[in-house]
Amino acid sequence: MLTRTSSVEAPTLQPGAIAKIWVRHLTSLFFPVLSLSFLWTGPHAWYVAALxxxxxxxxxxxxxxSHDERRQPVADLPAWPFDALVYLLTGLHFLILFELVRFFSAQGVFSADLVMLFLVVGANSGFSIITAHELIHRRKPWEQWLGRLMLCTVLYEHFYTEHLRGHHARVGTPEDPATARFGESYSAFFRRTLPAQFQSAWKLEAKRLGDESMSLFDRRMLQNRILHGLVVGWGIAFAVLAWFGYAAFAAYLLQAWVAIRLLEAVNYFEHWGLMRRQAQVSFVDSWDTYSWFTYYGLTGLSRHADHHAFPARPYQQLRVFEEAPVLPVGYIGSVDAVFAKNDEFMTTAAIELGRRGLGPFEEPGVSEEEALARLSEVRQEEDRIRLDRRAAWKKRLSRSWKTVPFPAQLALVFAAILVGTTAGVQWETGGGEMGFWSRAGLHAWIFGSLAIVIPARRYLSENAIGEIPSWGVALAMLLAVGVGGDAIFY
Incomplete structure (x- = not known):
């Protein structure tokens, strides 16, 4: 078996090889160029947006x-052309975010373009985390700071701490929140990893500052990088809200959410089911893929095994090791499989682990039937735990709701409708001349009036003046409500 110190013979540098390799890596501009094309040509009719x-x-x-990209990196490849590409991708990320908030501040959120924001711009933000990942692994402090700033724009700066000091040290172990367990679905992994990674990052940072149990009000917290990331990340988000309005704010948050979902989908399949069997990280502790596009279009991400063995190795120098388990398709296809066909992905991955004797399988050559039987057993146990937790959660929620007095229940429902309606109108209009609280007051006036007029009309119809006259009284009351609302709020 290859060890962490194994060497792979690299091809020698041929004339023109640098330019050819660099041009292939220009494929990484696909998502940024597509996103800018979308933002610079909008707004779009739905059929144009779909194009x-x-x-x-x-x-x-x-x-x-494309499954045939197994060429080893060329020896003595100069770094500067590939560094320049990383810096270009970084600049494009910030440009796209600016164009994103400008675009949606001008046209509002609720349109066909919102769907494309989810699919195109959100995907680009997820891709940008790959660029940030490359930067935070660099040795120069300013490059690490640049990577952290990119993570702030997707509200996930704690990834810097957890990934470098947590994930790389604990990958493939039960202590690593970013390693998906054998048989674990993506939805279960996402629910587990999101809070667990933040908690891990917080503990690692508190430990760096000298006290894992320090109070939030300890003066040393001023040096806490997790807090720095929260302040900068949400500071940018609220600056977008202040300068560009609610629609831009909603679009900004949506791109961040999509980026996080994509990042954790990648985390999910990069180590799914693998269990480290030695103290030192080896090439069998990560999944690789031979996809041409994933290697060149996603800055070397396909060669994840070499990255974990040598985290500081730049993307253009990552190598292929035959010992690593191999995904059947590239990262784009794997993300689709995780989101849309998670059971199929787990089936394929379990068979591959059984064949190689990795994960829960002690020896190679495990038959498909045995591998799938083990997977089925684990999945059934996970489903049982999930259903038990869901039932317990529903029971607690129902019990808590029943303790709330009926008038308070009505008030809570009314408040939820009021806030939701007001927020929706504000986002759609970009705020307009009416502020949030003024609009909330107007909506409360309207909803409250309807809550009085409707039962009043019914009472008059059944107990006093009859059906038709009651409608006349109701219309008169609504007219009075309209006149009063106009006088108060406009």
Missing amino acids: FMLPAVGIFVWDTT
Whole structure:
């Protein structure tokens, strides 16, 4: 078996090789260029917006059918052209975010473009985390700071601490919240890893400052990098709200959420089911893929085994090791499998682990039937635990709700409708001339009036003046409500 110190013979540098390799890596500009094209040509009719899916579909097909990129990196490859590409991708990320908030501040959120924001711009933000990941592994402090700033724009700066000091040290162990367990579904992994990674990062940072149990009000907290990331990340978000309005704010939060979902989908399949059997990280503790597009279009991400063995190795120098388990398709196809066909992904991955004798399988050559039987057993146990937790949660929620007095229940429902309606109108209009609280007051006036007029009309109809006159009284009351609302709020 290859060890962490194993060497792979690299090809020698041939004339023109640098330019050819660099040009292939320019494929990484696909998502930024597609996002900018979308933002610079909008707003779009729904049928025009849908056309921006066609290039993404083409990339999906390419990524799922290109499985032959096993060439080792060229020896003595100069770093500067590839560093320049990383810096270009970084600059494009910030440009796209600016264009994103400008775009949606001008046209509002609720449109066909919102769907494409989810699919195109959100995907680009997820791709940008790959660039940030490359930067935070660099040795120069300013490059690490640049990577952290990129993570702040998706509200996930704690990834810097957890990934470098947590994940890389504990990958493939039960202590690593970013390693998906054998048989664990993506939804279960996401619910577990999101809070667990933040908690891990917080503990690691508190330990760095000298006291894992220090109070939030300890003066040393001023040096806490997790707090710095929260302040900067949400500071940027609220600056977007203040300068560009509610629609831009909603779009900004949506791109961050999509980026996080994509990042954790990648985390999910990069180590799914693997269990480290030695103290030192080896090449069998990560999944690789031979997809051409994933390697060149996602800055070397396909060679994850070498990255974990040598985290400081730049993306253009990552190597292929035959010992690593191999995903059947590239990262684009794997993300699709995780989101849309999670059971199918787990089935394929379990068979691969059984064949190689990795994860829960002690020896190689495990049959498909045995591998799938083990997977089924684990999945049934996970489903039982999930259903028990859901039932317990519903029971607690129902019990808590029943303790709330009926008038308070009505008030809570009314408040939820009021806030939701007001927020929706504010986002759609970009705020307009009326502030949030003024609009909330107007909506409360309208909803409250309806809550009085409707039962009053019914009472008059059944107990006093009859059906038709009651409608006349109700219309008169609504007219009075309209006149009063106009006088108060406009």
